[in-house]
Amino acid sequence: MLPSIAIAKAVAYADSIALMAAGITLIYMCTRTFNFAHASFVTWGLYVVYAMTMLQGGSPYYYLPLAFLFVGVLGVAVYMLVIGPLMRRGASPTTLMMTTLGVDLVLLSTIQMFADFLTRTYRLYARRVVLEVYDFNTLGIPGITYVSLIIVVVLIAAIHWFMVKTKFGTAMRATIENPDLSSVLGINPNVVYIASWFIGGGLAGLGGGIASLAISGDPTIGSRIIVSMFASSIVGGLYSVYGSVLGGLLIGLTEYLGIMLLSTQLGGWILTYRPVIPLIAMAITLLIYPRGLAGINWGKALLRIKSLGGRTWK
Amino acid sequence: MLLEVRNLISGYGKLKVLFNVNLDVEEKEITVVVGPNGAGKTTLLNSIMGIATIYDGAVYYNGSKISGMPTHKISRLGIAYLPQMGNVFTELTVNENLRLASYLLDKAEVKDRMDEVLSLFPVLDKFINRKAGTLSGGERRMLAIAMALMRRPKIILLDEITTDLAPIIAKKVLNQIIDLRDKLGLTILIVEQLAKIALELGDQAYLLVSGTMRYSGKALELLRHPDFSELYLGIKKI
Numbered sequence: 001m002l003p004s005i006a007i008a009k010a011v012a013y014a015d016s017i018a019l020m021a022a023g024i025t026l027i028y029m030c031t032r033t034f035n036f037a038h039a040s041f042v043t044w045g046l047y048v049v050y051a052m053t054m055l056q057g058g059s060p061y062y063y064l065p066l067a068f069l070f071v072g073v074l075g076v077a078v079y080m081l082v083i084g085p086l087m088r089r090g091a092s093p094t095t096l097m098m099t100t101l102g103v104d105l106v107l108l109s110t111i112q113m114f115a116d117f118l119t120r121t122y123r124l125y126a127r128r129v130v131l132e133v134y135d136f137n138t139l140g141i142p143g144i145t146y147v148s149l150i151i152v153v154v155l156i157a158a159i160h161w162f163m164v165k166t167k168f169g170t171a172m173r174a175t176i177e178n179p180d181l182s183s184v185l186g187i188n189p190n191v192v193y194i195a196s197w198f199i200g201g202g203l204a205g206l207g208g209g210i211a212s213l214a215i216s217g218d219p220t221i222g223s224r225i226i227v228s229m230f231a232s233s234i235v236g237g238l239y240s241v242y243g244s245v246l247g248g249l250l251i252g253l254t255e256y257l258g259i260m261l262l263s264t265q266l267g268g269w270i271l272t273y274r275p276v277i278p279l280i281a282m283a284i285t286l287l288i289y290p291r292g293l294a295g296i297n298w299g300k301a302l303l304r305i306k307s308l309g310g311r312t313w314k
Numbered sequence: 315m316l317l318e319v320r321n322l323i324s325g326y327g328k329l330k331v332l333f334n335v336n337l338d339v340e341e342k343e344i345t346v347v348v349g350p351n352g353a354g355k356t357t358l359l360n361s362i363m364g365i366a367t368i369y370d371g372a373v374y375y376n377g378s379k380i381s382g383m384p385t386h387k388i389s390r391l392g393i394a395y396l397p398q399m400g401n402v403f404t405e406l407t408v409n410e411n412l413r414l415a416s417y418l419l420d421k422a423e424v425k426d427r428m429d430e431v432l433s434l435f436p437v438l439d440k441f442i443n444r445k446a447g448t449l450s451g452g453e454r455r456m457l458a459i460a461m462a463l464m465r466r467p468k469i470i471l472l473d474e475i476t477t478d479l480a481p482i483i484a485k486k487v488l489n490q491i492i493d494l495r496d497k498l499g500l501t502i503l504i505v506e507q508l509a510k511i512a513l514e515l516g517d518q519a520y521l522l523v524s525g526t527m528r529y530s531g532k533a534l535e536l537l538r539h540p541d542f543s544e545l546y547l548g549i550k551k552i
């Protein structure tokens with residue numbers, strides 16, 4: 001029905017969406033900001049990998065850490081220059097969200113400028129980024145499928161370790177729950193907020209870097225997939241990084257494979273409606289699990305699945 | 315004078331709650347602020363800690379101005395605050411709560427203080443790895459007190475600590491705090507709706523009604539004031 005290469009690509013795409021959604025959730029949990037600038041964050045991550053691969057050579061994979069770092073710093077800058085000052089003046093979550101829309105427009109224009117710069121100075125065709133040719137291939141499956149899956153698993157384990165085992169991670173969880181109380185105990189909430197924008201931004205940059213190998217890119221790629229990122233974060237329950245990763249995998253796979261099936265069945269005209277798929281997937285998930293994937297009692301769900309299994313096998 | 319509040323006008327956003335409030339806290343004394351529900355007692359402590367909005371007036375600690383400073387810096391001066399509500403992290407374990415409360419101490423100190431507060435509240439040791447959200451009201455209050463004591467503050471601000479405690483435990487906790495005052499030279503500012511217990515313990519007392527100070531003087535004098543109930547209810551003014 002579906003070629004295995006398509007499934008492999010869908011997995012890589014879903015992995016990138018999962019990382020982006022984890023960033024959205026982390027930033028929202030810590031600073032109550034729905035970050036629409038995530039669109040440009042992701043695109044910047046993609047362009048960092050693209051430009052470095054073109055200009056420095058080597059495998060695009062070398063530049064994934066740089067994409068994380070670059071966009072992480074970008075996130076810190078956005079927090080320090082825009083979001084932080086507004087929060088200290090008591091801005092509402094709605095104001096913060098609208099502000100990130102403005103930030104996104106500014107960042108989008110910097111990406112356009114950067115793409116033009118690459119074109120003028122280095123004669124690169126920077127308005128259409130395709131890095132697939134630089135990927136390796138094992139058993140007929142593109143390298144990015146393996147690598148992105150490993151990155152998601154390792155990163156989630158690392159974030160879990162960081163949040164649970166380290167002093168700063170504990171302070172972060174505390175500040176998420178009750179910022180006033182943590183500052184009463186002498187913790188500077190600002191440091192926690194900065195960290196959340198660094199990690200959240202970094203995850204967006206990494207997601208964008210992975211997307212450069214999974215799908216083709218252009219300066220507006222982030223704006224086109226921002227719907228999927230938010231849908232994943234919401235499906236994940238908004239208050240759980242793990243939930244957002246599950247949400248990202250669910251939404252990414254549904255979207256990628258769904259549009260593929262639909263376009264082969266119904267024709268190419270359906271491709272325009274691609275963003276509707278994540279929204280429908282989100283609506284259906286929330287109808288079944290109103291509190292998102294993180295709200296599910298997984299222990300109970302597994303038991304139920306086991307008992308169902310038992311019944312059919314008897 | 316360790317802590318001074320001068321002509322304070324404060325509140326939240328556009329809502330003013332306190333009007334021209336003055337308060338003096340003498341070192342190593344127990345100062346008590348009593349007043350009915352909604353008088354602004356919590357807001358007074360929130361103003362000292364830099365959580366509420368200050369429109370006018372100032373707060374001084376050890377002679378230097380602290381109003382306008384961010385909360386974590388005020389805290390680091392040695393001021394501990396035990397809020398009335400939301401005073402433990404419910405998603406964190408008892409152990410994690412205590413460790414956070416000693417965030418700025420080094421490892422060896424943390425261990426010492428941990429042993430110290432756990433011997434004060436042995437019940438917490440039993441629940442050390444349980445989430446604070448699963449504790450009863452009284453246990454949570456004990457954890458919050460333990461957290462406030464972890465850093466060995468110079469002054470501790472206590473907001474209605476007796477509320478969730480059984481009367482016997484409330485007395486015990488208050489007596490322990492007085493012990494600490496005597497042993498460690500702790501200065502204490504207590505805010506209470508239930509005036510009697512607190513006034514019996516306190517040195518100086520203030521009566522706060524509708525955001526204004528109606529009385530200041532010796533704690534026992536306020537308790538024995540012939541018009542105490544009228545004053546407390548705001549029917550009568552001095």
Ligand SMILES: Nc1ncnc2c1ncn2[C@@H]1O[C@H](COP(=O)(O)OP(=O)(O)O)[C@@H](O)[C@H]1O
Nearest residue numbers: 326329331349350351352353354355356357358
């Ligand atoms: N966080 C807040 N935001 C807005 N108003 C508040 C807040 N906390 C308290 N208030 C208002 O301030 C007034 C005084 O409250 P509070 O200081 O809690 O009194 P008390 O501690 O003496 O019972 C009340 O009218 C209350 O509604």
Ligand SMILES: [Mg+2]
Nearest residue numbers: 355356357398
């Ligand atoms: Mg109160």
